[in-house]
Amino acid sequence: MTVSKAAPIITKLSRPSRKEAGEAATESPALQLGELSEHLGYALKRAQLKIFEDFLRCVAPLQLTPAQFSVLMLLEKNPGRNQTEIANTLGILRPNFVAMLDSLESRDLCARSRSTNDRRSHILVLTDKGRSVLARAKKLVAAKHEARLNELLGPANRAALLSMLATIAQEF
């Protein structure tokens, strides 16, 4: 088991139980994941789905998905940048991004305007309502979502996890 090598590094985590999602099937024993549980891609996807589910629950009063939250965060930090730059930075495909902007704009959370330099390009800005919704979302995410993750992992492990994920995203 590769996982057991982690013992000297992880100080605050209990050994995860082997309980799987298959427990929903009441009449049969849970399936064995076998080697699959040692694959980083699989483990990443399962953790990411769990975190996205919790994010959606925490931000439910504001009806924001994780991707919409990312867009609003980026618009706040980078006002007046164009649609392509925002989509590229977040790695969102153009058709998906256009649909997302349509939805955000229809809720008056952001606004598109033609660039004066390049008429084919759309400049994006947060509206006042977008800024206020984002401020509330940040509070909910910090107080409910990130705080619980911090509690589960411990601050040092959480920081180590973030650093490794950034390394994978940027250098793999």
Add this chain to the structure above:
Amino acid sequence: MTVSKAAPIITKLSRPSRKEAGEAATESPALQLGELSEHLGYALKRAQLKIFEDFLRCVAPLQLTPAQFSVLMLLEKNPGRNQTEIANTLGILRPNFVAMLDSLESRDLCARSRSTNDRRSHILVLTDKGRSVLARAKKLVAAKHEARLNELLGPANRAALLSMLATIAQEF
């Protein structure tokens, strides 16, 4: 910066550069991620996308997606279990899973048969071709994909990452 707290734990990783995907926009400086880079959900999603891209490249000769690979792995380890159990264990929604099975079956990689206990239920098994394709896929994944991840992170960090992701998936 929360990430800097990781310094005593991460021993083999260089500090990631702040280079972002936005560099594709040649005329303007890269966008600033700001607080977004401190959100675990965002970091997980970016790392997961990068790992899935690399997986697809490594297994390209066999034309398997990460999800298809997971299904074949699970069928090998748990022969004769039904469709619902496999889908639930992997967290794949039923319509998506049915489409995936259609594709795997049309390529003669797995076979469905009616359960003798419950005629509404489909039992899944790997075919001989499925077993052989999976064996080749495992070799490619181990030699190219997981080996490079191991090199990037170091074995201890890789194990720590896997353990934290399992904790999130099972306990968050």
